[in-house]
Amino acid sequence: MGRGAVSLRGVSKSFGTVAAVRDVSLEVAPGEFLTLLGPSGCGKTTLLRMIAGLESPESGRILLSERDVTDDPPHRRPVNTVFQHYALFPHRTVAGNVAFGLEMAGRARADIVPRVERALEMVRLSGMGSRRVDQLSGGQRQRVALARAVVLEPEVLLLDEPMSALDRKLREEMRAEVKSLHRRLGTTFVFVTHDQEEALALSDRVVVMNDGLIEQMGSPPEIYDVPRTRFVAEFLAVRNILPGDVQSADGGAAVVRTENGLMLRSRAAGFVAGERVWVGVRPERMGFDGAGENRVAGVLEDRLFLGDRSEWRVRAGADLLTVSEPGTSTGRQAGDGVTVTFEAAALLRLVEPALRPPRP
Amino acid sequence: MSPRHRQAVLLLAPAALLLVVLVGGSQALMLAASLGRRSAYGGVTHDWGLQNYLRALEPLYVRVLARSVGLAAATTIACLVVGYPVAYWLARRAPPTMRRALLVLVILPFWTSFLVRMYAWMFLLRTEGLVNLALGAIGLPALSLLYNPTAVLLGQVYGELPFIILPLYASLEKLDPELLDAAADLGAAPGQVLRRVVLPLTWPGIVAGSILVFIPSLGAYLAPDLLGGARYVYVGSLIQSQFAVARDIPFGAALSFALSAGVLLALWLLRRPLRAGAGESA
Numbered sequence: 001m002g003r004g005a006v007s008l009r010g011v012s013k014s015f016g017t018v019a020a021v022r023d024v025s026l027e028v029a030p031g032e033f034l035t036l037l038g039p040s041g042c043g044k045t046t047l048l049r050m051i052a053g054l055e056s057p058e059s060g061r062i063l064l065s066e067r068d069v070t071d072d073p074p075h076r077r078p079v080n081t082v083f084q085h086y087a088l089f090p091h092r093t094v095a096g097n098v099a100f101g102l103e104m105a106g107r108a109r110a111d112i113v114p115r116v117e118r119a120l121e122m123v124r125l126s127g128m129g130s131r132r133v134d135q136l137s138g139g140q141r142q143r144v145a146l147a148r149a150v151v152l153e154p155e156v157l158l159l160d161e162p163m164s165a166l167d168r169k170l171r172e173e174m175r176a177e178v179k180s181l182h183r184r185l186g187t188t189f190v191f192v193t194h195d196q197e198e199a200l201a202l203s204d205r206v207v208v209m210n211d212g213l214i215e216q217m218g219s220p221p222e223i224y225d226v227p228r229t230r231f232v233a234e235f236l237a238v239r240n241i242l243p244g245d246v247q248s249a250d251g252g253a254a255v256v257r258t259e260n261g262l263m264l265r266s267r268a269a270g271f272v273a274g275e276r277v278w279v280g281v282r283p284e285r286m287g288f289d290g291a292g293e294n295r296v297a298g299v300l301e302d303r304l305f306l307g308d309r310s311e312w313r314v315r316a317g318a319d320l321l322t323v324s325e326p327g328t329s330t331g332r333q334a335g336d337g338v339t340v341t342f343e344a345a346a347l348l349r350l351v352e353p354a355l356r357p358p359r360p
Numbered sequence: 361m362s363p364r365h366r367q368a369v370l371l372l373a374p375a376a377l378l379l380v381v382l383v384g385g386s387q388a389l390m391l392a393a394s395l396g397r398r399s400a401y402g403g404v405t406h407d408w409g410l411q412n413y414l415r416a417l418e419p420l421y422v423r424v425l426a427r428s429v430g431l432a433a434a435t436t437i438a439c440l441v442v443g444y445p446v447a448y449w450l451a452r453r454a455p456p457t458m459r460r461a462l463l464v465l466v467i468l469p470f471w472t473s474f475l476v477r478m479y480a481w482m483f484l485l486r487t488e489g490l491v492n493l494a495l496g497a498i499g500l501p502a503l504s505l506l507y508n509p510t511a512v513l514l515g516q517v518y519g520e521l522p523f524i525i526l527p528l529y530a531s532l533e534k535l536d537p538e539l540l541d542a543a544a545d546l547g548a549a550p551g552q553v554l555r556r557v558v559l560p561l562t563w564p565g566i567v568a569g570s571i572l573v574f575i576p577s578l579g580a581y582l583a584p585d586l587l588g589g590a591r592y593v594y595v596g597s598l599i600q601s602q603f604a605v606a607r608d609i610p611f612g613a614a615l616s617f618a619l620s621a622g623v624l625l626a627l628w629l630l631r632r633p634l635r636a637g638a639g640e641s642a
């Protein structure tokens with residue numbers, strides 16, 4: 001029971017005077033695909049390295065499969081890591097890399113060979129075992145790194161931005177591959193990335209981190225549809241974020257007056273009359289001259305063509321809004337006057353996270 | 361000749377010329393002298409023969425050679441054992457801002473002549489030297505530290521240590537720290553990380569440093585003469601004495617040429633393990 005569960009209890013770590021991870025608690029269920037998402041320096045990689053044992057926390061406990069491993073060195077932990085730059089051993093062949101962990105575990109040669117073969121097959125590298133690693137492409141190295149980590153059948157697989165070094169096309173291929181690997185293995189995956197698309201596409205649950213703290217966690221649709229803080233909204237591409245005051249709020253309908261004088265309606269829960277808040281709308285929830293309780297007059301400034309859609313920058317008084325228009329053709333041009341419209345349900349209530357522990 | 365070729369010739373010509381004249385020329389002179397005979401006044405007569413090489417194979421001289429190889433091997437091993445941890449610490453643990461200053465400290469001894477430093481060791485080790493003064497001050501009997509093979513080894517290791525630390529440092533500094541993390545993550549205990557990852561990947565530095573220490577140690581004569589008191593004869597001092605004392609230039613030349621040729625032959629025979637040692641591929 002509990003094989004593959006990860007439990008972080010009040011874990012902290014700083015480097016010199018910089019607090020990298022601050023009192024983080026998190027439970028990962030067995031078999032879950034959990035992603036730590038955040039910008040560089042938010043503490044996500046440090047957290048992952050603490051689970052691997054490559055960094056030790058200053059305070060807090062780390063449990064793997066319900067066993068306290070806080071004081072165990074990395075080579076005694078039932079986890080394996082796929083490193084950002086793969087960290088393949090250049091003095092070993094592909095098969096030699098995959099066999100390394102089995103050799104360290106003292107497995108017999110007769111046991112190692114078929115296991116290595118199966119692992120290579122799993123990442124579609126059969127027959128490449130005798131290649132030197134410097135003869136491989138980036139995507140192939142990535143697969144070797146995966147095979148090397150899963151061949152030991154870890155209770156938890158840790159992945160540290162494994163796709164950040166690949167180009168876009170390869171990244172999308174590897175995404176599908178990692179997802180299918182997770183399904184086939186059923187192992188707990190803890191995945192670190194700064195790419196929101198990757199996080200949403202792969203995960204059962206996303207943990208958004210900022211400044212060493214967990215900012216919000218939830219399923220990908222929850223995080224995407226209902227970002228709770230300004231930071232999460234910005235990180236997940238809610239492009240129109242405006243400060244304002246709540247004019248009235250009752251029973252799921254609120255009116256917010258933005259700093260620059262727009263009166264906007266929202267159905268989001270939690271508004272309190274008189275409070276200062278941030279509100280946000282995704283560009284794709286906005287339209288021109290359509291339906292919706294919120295209507296803002298503006299002038300088109302310029303257009304970014306993005307293939308399946310265009311993004312318009314719209315000047316609305318002192319505010320600059322970003323509105324997404326689907327389709328490849330548009331009848332509009334810069335300078336046109338428009339009415340930007342969106343539903344009250346599209347207006348998000350965003351807060352600055354309250355109760356942050358003070359910086360040490 | 362393409363511009364690229366011309367550039368290569370221009371850049372390499374001075375060094376090539378110097379090496380051909382100084383190394384090739386001097387070795388040719390040695391070879392010529394070694395085939396002659398000693399004249400009555402210490403010159404070389406030109407009646408060619410291999411008599412000097414046959415003489416070098418006499419048990420007396422083979423023992424000298426064996427002693428020298430032993431000294432060079434012991435020096436190399438001691439330098440590796442002492443130097444590797446230092447290089448590791450410098451390359452991977454020392455505060456980066458201090459590295460440059462610490463490396464300067466490693467080569468600081470080069471600012472003084474080796475001869476002067478050997479005399480300094482004599483002052484430290486001799487019967488009424490600093491070490492024995494210190495021992496006497498705390499009521500211990502004096503030790504005989506100078507004029508024995510241990511003193512020779514000590515002087516040799518002291519003199520050669522920087523030559524092994526620098527190449528080891530260079531190869532350890534290039535080692536990607538993520539590889540050490542990966543090895544530990546895959547279940548390697550610290551000793552296994554060292555044996556299975558760090559040593560194979562720094563093998564080129566180990567080989568380069570060992571060669572840089574072994575070869576000069578083979579022909580060493582200052583430390584054997586000054587710290588060993590010339591009680592034990594090593595090849596270096598033997599050759600030096602043939603030229604400077606015994607005035608037997610042909611025999612000295614034969615010993616010298618045979619040593620150079622032997623070293624080159626050994627390097628050539630060992631070229632595969634020396635180069636491929638890193639290729640611990642499974």
